Amino acid sequence: MITQLTKQEIADRLESKKIRPSLQRIAVYDYLLKNPVHPTADNIYTALAPSIPTLSKTTVYNTLKQFAEVELVNTITIEDGELRFDADTSNHMHFKCSRCGKIFDIYEKIDLDEDMLPKGFQLFKSQTNLWGTCRDCGNR
Structure with a gap:
């Protein structure tokens, strides 16, 4: 963005x-x-x-x-x-293409349920990184 x-x-x-x-x-x-x-x-x-x-x-x-x-x-x-x-501090994930090396923002929402955390834990921030091939590199 x-x-x-x-x-x-x-x-x-x-x-x-x-x-x-x-x-x-x-x-x-x-x-x-x-x-x-x-x-x-x-x-x-x-x-x-x-x-x-x-x-x-x-x-x-x-x-x-x-x-x-x-x-x-x-x-x-x-x-x-x-x-x-x-500089985009909104909640989003990052996808790194293992072929071209570019990093893309992914804005699909992943709901983290508080029940996923052990008792007494409190979530303030998360960072999710994904690796694979982007649509340009995947079609080669």
């Missing part, structure tokens, strides 16, 4: 989470909104560095960590050793 926000709307969203809306933070969040491909921090840095010479990898990592702490982004660990980021 691609979300279009103005720079001012992004700044307002950051300020509502008590984050100072610097040029770099606005650019990182704008990139995540416009590129729902679940990028890594390195992907984001590589995409933004040519247009923001003052941007460092450390700034990107720290910005993403800060965004995750205030729930502006979700972190996704769909494979070992690779943390990805998603």
Whole structure:
């Protein structure tokens, strides 16, 4: 889901989470909104560095960590050793194609019944990852 926000709307969203809306933070969040491909921090840095010479990898990592702490982004660990980021914080699953490597959002609803959890457990958040082949790769 691609979300279009103005720079001012992004700044307002950051300020509502008590984050100072610097040029770099606005650019990182704008990139995540416009590129729902679940990028890594390195992907984001590589995409933004040519247009923001003052941007460092450390700034990107720290910005993403800060965004995750205030729930502006979700972190996704769909494979070992690779943390990805998603600005879509709605409840949804992720499907990774084992052939092309793309990650897709799946919005089908899975109802988790409270009775599924052991007594005394309380669910706050869940993350479901699926692996297989996407429709393009499955037809090859």
